Amino acid sequence: MGRFWAIFFSLAAVVTVGFTAIGAEYWWFPGDGHAHTTLGKKIDDLFYLILIIVAVTYIGTHIVLGYVLWRGAEIRKDEKVWFSHGSHALEVIWTIVPSGILLFIALYQMDVWRNYRVKAYFPKKTAAVAEVTARQFEWRIRYPARGKTLQPRPQPDDIYTVNDIRVPAGQPVSISLRSDDVQHAIFVPELRVKQDAVPGLVIPVWFEVTETGTYDMVCAELCGWGHYKMKARVIATSEEDFEAWKINAAKEQFYDGVPATPDAVAAKADEK
Amino acid sequence: MSTVTPDVGHPGAGGHDHDSHGHHGHGHAEPSPLSLLWQLPTFSCDHKVIGMQFLITTLMMLMVGGALALGVRWQLAFPWERMPILGDTVFKGDGGQIAPETYTMLVTMHASVMIFLVIIPILAGAFGNFLIPLQIGADDMAFPLLNALSYWFMWPAIACFGASFFFGGGPAGGWTSYPLLSAIQQAAPGSGFAQTLWLIGLTLIGVSSMMGSVNYMTTIINMRAPGMTLFRMPLTIWSMFITAILQAFALPVLTAAGFMLVADRTLGTCFFIPSGIVVNNAAPTIGGGQPLLWQHLFWFYSHPAVYIMLLPAMGMVSDMLACMSRKPIFGYKPMVYSLAAIAGLGFIVWGHHMFTSGMNPALGMTFMVSTILIALPSAVKTFNWLGTMWGGRIQFNAVMLNCIAFVSMFIVGGLSGIFMAAVPVDIYIHDTYFIVAHFHYVLFGATLFGCFGAIQFWFPKMFGRMMNDKLGQLHFALTFIAFNCTFFPMHLLGVAGFPRRYADPYHFPYLEHLLPLNQFMTCAAIVMGFSQFLLLANFFGSMFFGKRCGRNPWNANGLEWTTPSPPGHGNFDIPPVCYHGPYEYSSPLCHDTDFLPQTEYVPLSQRQAVAQAGH
Ligand code: HEM
Numbered sequence: 001m002g003r004f005w006a007i008f009f010s011l012a013a014v015v016t017v018g019f020t021a022i023g024a025e026y027w028w029f030p031g032d033g034h035a036h037t038t039l040g041k042k043i044d045d046l047f048y049l050i051l052i053i054v055a056v057t058y059i060g061t062h063i064v065l066g067y068v069l070w071r072g073a074e075i076r077k078d079e080k081v082w083f084s085h086g087s088h089a090l091e092v093i094w095t096i097v098p099s100g101i102l103l104f105i106a107l108y109q110m111d112v113w114r115n116y117r118v119k120a121y122f123p124k125k126t127a128a129v130a131e132v133t134a135r136q137f138e139w140r141i142r143y144p145a146r147g148k149t150l151q152p153r154p155q156p157d158d159i160y161t162v163n164d165i166r167v168p169a170g171q172p173v174s175i176s177l178r179s180d181d182v183q184h185a186i187f188v189p190e191l192r193v194k195q196d197a198v199p200g201l202v203i204p205v206w207f208e209v210t211e212t213g214t215y216d217m218v219c220a221e222l223c224g225w226g227h228y229k230m231k232a233r234v235i236a237t238s239e240e241d242f243e244a245w246k247i248n249a250a251k252e253q254f255y256d257g258v259p260a261t262p263d264a265v266a267a268k269a270d271e272k
Numbered sequence: 273m274s275t276v277t278p279d280v281g282h283p284g285a286g287g288h289d290h291d292s293h294g295h296h297g298h299g300h301a302e303p304s305p306l307s308l309l310w311q312l313p314t315f316s317c318d319h320k321v322i323g324m325q326f327l328i329t330t331l332m333m334l335m336v337g338g339a340l341a342l343g344v345r346w347q348l349a350f351p352w353e354r355m356p357i358l359g360d361t362v363f364k365g366d367g368g369q370i371a372p373e374t375y376t377m378l379v380t381m382h383a384s385v386m387i388f389l390v391i392i393p394i395l396a397g398a399f400g401n402f403l404i405p406l407q408i409g410a411d412d413m414a415f416p417l418l419n420a421l422s423y424w425f426m427w428p429a430i431a432c433f434g435a436s437f438f439f440g441g442g443p444a445g446g447w448t449s450y451p452l453l454s455a456i457q458q459a460a461p462g463s464g465f466a467q468t469l470w471l472i473g474l475t476l477i478g479v480s481s482m483m484g485s486v487n488y489m490t491t492i493i494n495m496r497a498p499g500m501t502l503f504r505m506p507l508t509i510w511s512m513f514i515t516a517i518l519q520a521f522a523l524p525v526l527t528a529a530g531f532m533l534v535a536d537r538t539l540g541t542c543f544f545i546p547s548g549i550v551v552n553n554a555a556p557t558i559g560g561g562q563p564l565l566w567q568h569l570f571w572f573y574s575h576p577a578v579y580i581m582l583l584p585a586m587g588m589v590s591d592m593l594a595c596m597s598r599k600p601i602f603g604y605k606p607m608v609y610s611l612a613a614i615a616g617l618g619f620i621v622w623g624h625h626m627f628t629s630g631m632n633p634a635l636g637m638t639f640m641v642s643t644i645l646i647a648l649p650s651a652v653k654t655f656n657w658l659g660t661m662w663g664g665r666i667q668f669n670a671v672m673l674n675c676i677a678f679v680s681m682f683i684v685g686g687l688s689g690i691f692m693a694a695v696p697v698d699i700y701i702h703d704t705y706f707i708v709a710h711f712h713y714v715l716f717g718a719t720l721f722g723c724f725g726a727i728q729f730w731f732p733k734m735f736g737r738m739m740n741d742k743l744g745q746l747h748f749a750l751t752f753i754a755f756n757c758t759f760f761p762m763h764l765l766g767v768a769g770f771p772r773r774y775a776d777p778y779h780f781p782y783l784e785h786l787l788p789l790n791q792f793m794t795c796a797a798i799v800m801g802f803s804q805f806l807l808l809a810n811f812f813g814s815m816f817f818g819k820r821c822g823r824n825p826w827n828a829n830g831l832e833w834t835t836p837s838p839p840g841h842g843n844f845d846i847p848p849v850c851y852h853g854p855y856e857y858s859s860p861l862c863h864d865t866d867f868l869p870q871t872e873y874v875p876l877s878q879r880q881a882v883a884q885a886g887h
C-alpha cells in the first residue's frame with residue numbers, strides 16, 4: 001500500500017505538469033498568446049523565465065518526494081531508519097542556493113517595473129491621449145481636441161466616448177486614470193496593462209501598442225454588483241486613422257443641425 | 273496499511289487495558305471517552321473543552337463556507353441557470369437564479385467565513401487550546417477564564433455575520449472590503465447595514481483572537497514543565513507561540529482600521545473618503561481621506577494573518593511527519609528559525625497585495641524584494657520536511673497522507689507565489705484566478721490538509737478512541753484528487769486573464785472558451801464538498817464506535833501522550849518532567865522500541881555517547 005501512495009503522489013505531480021503542458025494549447029494567454037505592447041513582451045519573458053525556474057523546482061522536489069516515499073515504503077522491519085537530526089552542510093546549501101536564485105529574480109525585473117511605473121523613467125515622448133474615468137459601471141473617456149494637449153479639467157472642445165478607448169499604435173501613449181465613485185481597475189489582458197482607478201487620485205498609465213487591433217478591456221477591482229459587466233475595448237489604430245477618427249468624432253459630437261460653411265447655408269436655404 | 277498498532281501497556285507510556293470498559297468509570301483514573309463532549313454546551317474553563325468547542329464550531333462553519341463556495345461554483349459553471357434545491361427556496365425572488373449582487377455576496381461571505389470562522393479559529397482556537405498545555409506539561413492555560421471568553425466571543429461574531437445576510441442581501445464588498453465600496457452606504461445593495469454588521473463581526477473575531485493570543489504567549493513562556501526548555505518544545509508549540517506574537521502585533525491595526533471604517537460609515541468621519549465623490553447619486557462626500565490608507569492598514573494585518581493561517585499547521589505537520597516517519601525532525605533549529613523568519617518578514621511584505629493600487633512605485637520595489645525573500649524560509653522548511661521523511665519508516669496512514677499532501681501542495685502554493693511576487697508579472701495576474709489558485713493551494717492544500725491530519729492524529733487523545741483509518745484514507749484520496757481538479761486549472765484560467773469575483777465572465781469574447789473547463793472544476797468541487805461528509809461521519813461516528821485506544825496509540829514522544837485519553841481535569845497524573853526534545857524516534861537510546869518519550873529519563877553518559885556518535 002505504501003508503494004501505491006508513493007506512486008499516487010508522484011502521479012499527481014506528473015498529471016499537473018502534463019495538464020499544464022497540454023492545457024497551455026487551449027487555455028493560455030488570450031488572443032494570439034503574445035503581448036501586444038512593448039512592456040508586455042518583457043513581462044511575458046519574465047513570466048516564462050519564472051515558469052522555467054518554478055517548473056524545475058516543482059519537478060525536482062516531487063522526484064525527491066516520490067523517491068523518499070518509495071524508500072519509506074520499502075524499508076524492511078529489521079532495517080534501521082536513518083537516525084539523524086539534520087545536516088549543517090545541507091542547511092547551508094539549501095539556504096544559499098535558493099536565496100541566490102530568488103535575489104536574481106528580484107533584481108532582474110527591477111527595470112521593467114521602473115519603466116512601467118516610475119514617471120521619470122517613462123519614455124520621453126509619451127503623448128497623453130485621454131483621460132479615462134471609471135464609474136459604476138462604465139468607462140468615460142475624454143480626449144483633447146485635435147492638435148491640443150490633454151488638460152486636467154474638461155475643455156469645451158474635448159471629445160468623449162464611452163467604453164471605447166482609442167489610441168494610436170506604434171508610439172508610447174499615456175492615459176490618466178480616475179474614478180468617479182468607488183475603486184475600479186483597468187485590465188487589458190492582451191496588452192498586459194492593469195492599474196487601479198482610485199477615487200481622489202489621477203494615475204498616469206503608459207503603454208505602447210505594437211499591433212493595431214481591438215482589445216478587450218475589463219474591470220479588475222470589485223466595484224459593486226455590476227463589476228462583471230464593465231465591458232470595454234481598447235482600439236489601437238494607425239496614427240492617421242486615429243486622427244481621422246478624431247475629426248469625425250468631433251464633427252459628430254458638435255453637430256447641432258446648423259450647417260457649418262456658407263455654401264452649405266446657401267444650399268439649405270435653396271431647399272426651402 | 274497502517275502499521276501503527278495501538279499501544280497496549282508500554283511501560284513508559286502507561287498504557288491500559290482495552291477491555292476495561294472504562295466507559296462509566298467516572299471518578300476513576302480512566303475518564304469516560306466522551307467526558308469532553310458532554311461539557312461542550314457548558315461554560316467550561318478547561319482548555320480541552322474550549323479546544324473541542326472551537327473544533328466542532330469550526331467544522332460546522334467549514335460546511336457553511338463550503339456551501340457558499342458551491343453557490344459560487346454553480347454560477348461560474350452554469351451562469352444564470354436555476355439553482356438546484358436553493359433556486360426554489362432561497363432565491364425564489366430572483367427566479368431561482370443567483371443575482372449578481374448575490375454572487376458578490378457569496379464570494380464575500382465564503383471568504384469571510386472560511387478565513388475568520390474556520391481557518392484562524394481551528395488552528396489557534398481548536399488545536400492551540402487543546403495542545404498547548406498538554407504539550408508543554410501544564411495543567412491548563414495561564415488565564416482559563418479569558419480562554420473561555422475567547423471562545424464565547426466567537427458567537428456574537430457569528431451572529432453578526434449571520435444577521436448581515438438579511439440586510440440588502442448581505443455584505444458584498446469582498447473579504448478585503450475596500451472603500452469606497454465599503455465606506456459609502458449607497459455604493460451597493462450590500463454596502464448598507466450589512467457592511468456595518470460585517471465590520472462589527474470582524475472586530476469581535478479580533479477580540480476573540482487577541483484574548484487567545486495573550487493567553488498562549490503567557491502560557492508558553494511561564495508554564496512549561498521542568499526540563500521543557502525552549503529548544504525542547506515541539507514545533508507545534510513554537511508555531512503557536514510565533515503565531516500568537518503575530519496576532520498580538522498585527523491585530524490592533526485591523527481593529528483600529530475597522531473602527532475607522534465604521535466611523536466613516538456612521539459618524540461621517542472621512543478617514544478613507546476623498547472629497548467631492550458622488551457614489552450612486554448619494555450626496556457628494558466631504559472628504560479629506562484616502563482609500564489607499566485602508567489597504568495599507570488592512571494588509572498590514574492580513575498579510576501576517578495569512579501566516580497566522582499557516583504557521584500552526586506547519587508546526588503540527590512537523591510533529592506528525594516525524595512521528596509517522598519514525599525519525600527525528602530534520603533540522604529542528606533551522607525549522608524554528610525559519611518560522612521566526614517568516615513571521616518577521618511577514619510584517620514587511622503587505623504591499624505585495626497593492627502592486628497595482630497606485631501606491632508609490634518605489635514602495636513596490638521594496639515590497640517585491642521582501643516578498644521574494646519570504647519564499648526562502650518557506651523553501652528551507654520544505655527541504656527539511658523532505659529530509660525528515662528521507663530514510664524513515666513511513667507509516668502510510670490517513671494522518672501521514674494528509675501531511676504529505678500538505679508538503680506537496682505547499683510547494684505548489686509557494687511556487688505560484690513567486691510569479692506574483694515578481695511585480696511586473698503580478699501586473700498581469702493580479703486579481704485574476706491565478707491568485708485564487710495560489711491562496712487555495714496554501715490555505716486548503718496546505719493548512720486544511722494539515723488540519724485533517726491533525727484531527728485524526730489527536731482524535732485518540734480527545735476521545736480515547738481511534739478514527740477509522742480506511743475511511744480516513746478514502747476521504748483523503750477523494751478530497752486530494754477533487755481538490756487538484758478544482759484548483760489546479762485555476763492557474764491556467766489566471767494566465768488566460770480570467771478575472772476574480774465576476775458573476776458572469778463569459779460575455780467577454782476572450783473568456784468564452786473557458787466555460788467547459790469551469791464546468792469540470794465545478795463538478796470536482798461538488799465531489800470535494802460532499803467528500804467532507806466522510807470526514808464528519810468518521811469524526812462523529814468514531815466518538816462512539818471507534819476502536820478504544822490507550823494513552824499513546826501512535827508511539828509518539830510528546831508529553832500529551834503520557835496523559836489519559838482523554839485527559840481529566842488538570843491533565844497529568846503526576847506533573848511531568850521533560851528530559852529530551854520531542855523527536856527522538858529510532859534513537860539508539862531507545863531499547864526495544866523506536867521512540868523515546870520526553871518524560872523518559874536517560875542517564876547523561878548514555879546521551880553523551882550518542883551525541884558523540886555524531887547524530
Ligand atoms: C512563498 C511564499 C509566498 C509568496 C511569495 C506569496 C506572494 C503573494 C502575493 C504577491 C500575493 C498578492 C497577489 C495579488 O493579489 O496580486 C499573494 C496573495 C495571497 N497569498 Fe500569498 N504568498 C506566499 C505564501 C502564502 C501563504 C503561505 C499563504 C497562506 C497561508 C498565502 C496566502 C495568500 C492569500 C490569501 C492571498 C490573496 C489575498 C486576496 O487578494 O484575497 N500566501 N501572495
Ligand SMILES: [Cu+2]
Nearest residue numbers: 219221223227
Ligand atoms: Cu469593477
Ligand SMILES: [Cu+2]
Nearest residue numbers: 575578622624
Ligand atoms: Cu500577502
